[in-house]
Amino acid sequence: MLAETRLRLINIARYPGQMATEIIIPIVFASMPMLLGRATAGADAAANFAANTGTTNYVAYLLIGSNVFTLVSNAFWHIAYWLRFEQETGTLEAIYLTPTSTRLLASGVAVYSVTRGLISSSLAYLIGCLVFQVDPFEGNVLLAVAFIFVGLIPLYGVAMLFGALVLKVKESNALIGLMQWVVSFLMGIFFPISVMPLWIKIIALMFPPTWMTNGVRSALLGVGFFFGKWYLDWAVLWAFMMVIPLFSFRVFHRVEQGIQRNEGVGQF
Amino acid sequence: MTTAPKTQPKLMTGMAAWWDTLVVSTQKELTIMLRYPVEFVASFAQVFIIVIVLTLAGLMFSKNGAVPSKGTSNIAGLVVYGFILFMFLSDTLWGIGYNVRREQKQGTLEQLYLSPASKSLTLLSRIMVTLIWTGSLCILSGVLMSTMIGRLPFHNLPLGLFILVMALSGTFGTGFAFAALTLRVRETGQTIANLAQFAFMVLCAPFFPFSALPDWLRWVSRAIPLSYGVDAFRSTLMGFPNGFPELAPFGLELVIVIAFGVLMPMIGFRLYQLEENRARKKGSLSEY
Numbered sequence: 001m002l003a004e005t006r007l008r009l010i011n012i013a014r015y016p017g018q019m020a021t022e023i024i025i026p027i028v029f030a031s032m033p034m035l036l037g038r039a040t041a042g043a044d045a046a047a048n049f050a051a052n053t054g055t056t057n058y059v060a061y062l063l064i065g066s067n068v069f070t071l072v073s074n075a076f077w078h079i080a081y082w083l084r085f086e087q088e089t090g091t092l093e094a095i096y097l098t099p100t101s102t103r104l105l106a107s108g109v110a111v112y113s114v115t116r117g118l119i120s121s122s123l124a125y126l127i128g129c130l131v132f133q134v135d136p137f138e139g140n141v142l143l144a145v146a147f148i149f150v151g152l153i154p155l156y157g158v159a160m161l162f163g164a165l166v167l168k169v170k171e172s173n174a175l176i177g178l179m180q181w182v183v184s185f186l187m188g189i190f191f192p193i194s195v196m197p198l199w200i201k202i203i204a205l206m207f208p209p210t211w212m213t214n215g216v217r218s219a220l221l222g223v224g225f226f227f228g229k230w231y232l233d234w235a236v237l238w239a240f241m242m243v244i245p246l247f248s249f250r251v252f253h254r255v256e257q258g259i260q261r262n263e264g265v266g267q268f
Numbered sequence: 269m270t271t272a273p274k275t276q277p278k279l280m281t282g283m284a285a286w287w288d289t290l291v292v293s294t295q296k297e298l299t300i301m302l303r304y305p306v307e308f309v310a311s312f313a314q315v316f317i318i319v320i321v322l323t324l325a326g327l328m329f330s331k332n333g334a335v336p337s338k339g340t341s342n343i344a345g346l347v348v349y350g351f352i353l354f355m356f357l358s359d360t361l362w363g364i365g366y367n368v369r370r371e372q373k374q375g376t377l378e379q380l381y382l383s384p385a386s387k388s389l390t391l392l393s394r395i396m397v398t399l400i401w402t403g404s405l406c407i408l409s410g411v412l413m414s415t416m417i418g419r420l421p422f423h424n425l426p427l428g429l430f431i432l433v434m435a436l437s438g439t440f441g442t443g444f445a446f447a448a449l450t451l452r453v454r455e456t457g458q459t460i461a462n463l464a465q466f467a468f469m470v471l472c473a474p475f476f477p478f479s480a481l482p483d484w485l486r487w488v489s490r491a492i493p494l495s496y497g498v499d500a501f502r503s504t505l506m507g508f509p510n511g512f513p514e515l516a517p518f519g520l521e522l523v524i525v526i527a528f529g530v531l532m533p534m535i536g537f538r539l540y541q542l543e544e545n546r547a548r549k550k551g552s553l554s555e556y
Binding site: 191 | 317324
């Protein structure tokens with residue numbers, strides 16, 4: 001598993017431009033609504049934002065959203081694109097013939113993806129806070145980190161489910177592109193989920209990144225946990241952590257078996 | 269045994285050949301697009317979700333929150349008109365510029381250059397696709413955004429359309445230049461397209477007024493012709509409210525936009541031709 005992680009880390013180290021882009025993108029992305037808000041609301045920007053979201057610190061609020069989004073889209077891109085890439089290059093068939101389990105390989109890719117995502121999003125958050133002159137260490141940083149770490153496991157579980165879909169429909173780019181924006185919307189990347197209609201809110205609450213984003217925001221900015229107390233929200237993420245990975249490995253395994261039986265591994 | 273065809277295919281020359289090649293190349297691009305329904309639907313839906321996400325984010329700074337304002341909204345104009353140019357630039361970079369890379373990867377670029385069809389038309393056909401596809405996306409997302417933020421201001425429509433046409437012409441020229449760059453740098457083109465897109469998002473201020481930028485950065489914006497396109501286009505359609513246009517007097521902005529629209533396609537296309545010749549001489553056309 002670690003060999004798979006190392007292989008991918010060595011590979012990405014060869015593309016520093018890509019890494020730099022990954023740090024710049026969340027900052028630029030968060031700055032769009034920030035600049036619009038500042039220009040249109042003027043002196044009332046912070047007060048209006050607080051009335052709608054629960055905090056005057058809109059810089060940190062938006063940066064948290066865009067950086068959690070980076071973690072989430074990394075999970076989807078790396079898992080799904082790994083499978084699709086192997087499919088396209090014709091090596092997926094070979095992988096299924098080796099004695100190594102695909103679960104182990106997928107875990108190796110997930111560890112690589114988490115390492116890459118955590119490094120780039122932490123740097124993006126710190127640099128973004130520095131550029132927009134806010135304190136990045138405001139609030140309970142340890143609690144925020146705890147929400148991220150517990151949230152990452154079910155997130156990769158969901159990414160595996162998505163990987164199974166990519167194996168099945170043999171398409172990645174468009175699906176990931178769409179999925180990452182659906183996810184950004186559901187997790188409330190730049191707004192609280194309270195602005196959504198009830199039925200969308202229910203779907204959003206069934207999705208681990210929503211709890212992760214709100215947990216981090218509540219820990220750092222005090223916007224309020226969904227259940228009022230941090231440990232209750234954290235417990236929900238733990239519940240996701242227990243259920244989702246097992247469920248997604250099961251689904252993934254079934255899809256794998258299906259495509260192995262129906263000549264689908266080598267086709268793309 | 270082979271049978272000779274009863275009628276010889278009609279040899280087309282001049283304008284008829286040019287037009288026919290353009291139509292066929294455009295048809296080819298659209299057919300490829302429609303053959304991948306997952307990709308087609310996903311990219312369509314994706315744009316709408318981006319619009320909703322950015323609109324909701326902007327609304328978090330308004331007094332009413334996620335409630336659209338009654339009557340005409342200048343914020344709607346600011347964001348929607350900027351969004352239109354952003355969509356075109358983004359699709360131009362990827363659809364025209366980076367598409368050359370797709371042909372290279374598929375191994376069809378070499379074949380395209382061996383066919384008797386005009387090389388310029390393969391690039392032009394991508395413009396047609398961008399105009400059809402991105403144009404419809406822009407109209408639909410404009411409608412969606414205005415229902416979320418408030419009614420769009422619609423002033424000086426003919427002048428606004430003229431500025432849009434000039435800005436788009438310049439943008440397509442930028443796409444040709446980017447296609448030339450992609451032939452040279454190959455895979456790095458992807459990173460450059462990403463960076464160019466994000467640079468545009470900040471420096472050409474499509475989603476916020478230029479006044480939101482720090483002074484020194486506004487000077488960088490003034491060095492980019494497309495910034496004047498964004499500023500002149502939205503100021504015109506918004507009916508020149510107080511403080512608009514922001515970068516220069518309107519007359520000067522109009523001259524810059526026209527010059528950009530006329531010269532950039534020529535410069536971009538010339539750059540593409542030079543790079544294409546270089547690649548053919550070096551034998552690197554199909555290398556990737």
